[in-house]
Amino acid sequence: MRRDRSSKNRVRKANVVLILYGMGMAALVWTWSDALIRGIGAQTDLRVRADLVHQLELTDLTLFTEARYTRHLSQADLHSAFQDHPMALDHFPSGSLVMTQRGHLRGGFRDGAEQKEQP
């Protein structure tokens, strides 16, 4: 009888796992709803930023300010990563993380249309 009572009082392991599963699912749903709610709230800030970009005629994000070819990724010329001399290796850390797009390197930086290779 005593054994029965103690096993009744003990929390069943399956229930603990199912509760944890439920909490996990709730946390996943929370990330989704949080992204939705905060995303709607952030639209105004995004519009303000886009407006400032328009006013100042900016072209790039300021993620990497250490080198000019990473500061203005969309404006960098073909050789800027090797700015010291033609054989100089790109030595800025962010240079190893980002690369100008392939079309740009081929000289085909033209709104989807391929441009002939420049001499």
Added chain:
Amino acid sequence: MTIWFEKQKYLLDYTVSSLMRRLAKNIGLLMVYALIVFILATVMLFTHALRQEAAVVLDGAPEVTVQHITMGRHDVIPAAHIDKLSNMRGVRNVHGRLWGYFYDTANRANYTLMVPSSDRYGQSPAQGEVVVGAGVARSRNVQVGQYLFLLSPRAKLFKLKLKEILHTDSEIVTTDLVLVSEPDFRTFFGLPEGIYTDLVLTVRNPKEVAKVAEKISAILPDSRVITRNDILRTYDSVFDWREGILLALLAGAILAFVIFAWEKASGLGAQERREIGILKAIGWETSDVIKMKVWEGGVISFGAFTLGYVLAYVHVFYFSAGLLEPVLKGWAVLYPRFELSPQVDGFQVAALLFFTVVPYIAATLVPIWRAAITDPDAVMR
């Protein structure tokens, strides 16, 4: 249904007891598994949010930018080209932009000096005034009304009164900006009248942007034309590439984990074989053993996925992906403080869930099935 549910709960009871017998090993596995999911999810959420941010924010970038190229490098462009472009059909509002880089020896930071167009930007600084990004103000510790001293490339000291600090909300596009008047800019860099850094223009019919860009290349063969779409595509591909290289760097760690998880999931120890043999001997069916192992794989992999993914979400959107900052910052002194607008791509999350949970559960099943279909006596021996 109730019977089925009760049966699953009994299986789960047994699974948890089985996992708790090897508690330290399973907690270790869960932690490493969750860490791998955390890193993958951090990179995935961060790059996706950045890509979305760039797409929205840079939608206000100039429609067409024309650079002058000399010996393969970006060079200043003569103002005479403005007339040439203005006469083109479909082109309007051609004007020069003045911007350049400045390395400040005082704090070893790189700034982008720029002249804002007074027609577009209401807070344009007058001569002797300056407007700076929040990163510059923080780094140089200046307040509105104080003076910012800059030593020009020609070793002349400039004293500029700080008119305004750009709002911190816009740091992702303005942190290193130093906005000055045109006379100050030209004096600072020793730039004569009649030349600009590049030209920007708008096209009357947005559908003709590609055609206009082609025409500009024909009229100015020594120029490079960058359209707004090119800018947006650059950022799209940059973050794809970035995502790729970070994943490439992580590949070693992921591979090590895969080997570890595979070994753990697929290689049955003698103790586990014996356990299966006993279960079979006392009347468990093969399907029950397999169900129990599916629960075991599910508890570990789903637990690790949930833990890793939720922590990654909080890290990226509540702590601005602080752990990635040293990687992104590199040698830069100025790094923007920004809070990304949360963006979750359901397809990416589903892919992450599929590639982290399913292989683990699948890896557990084959050896269990093999052990479960053999004779209990043989398995126990």
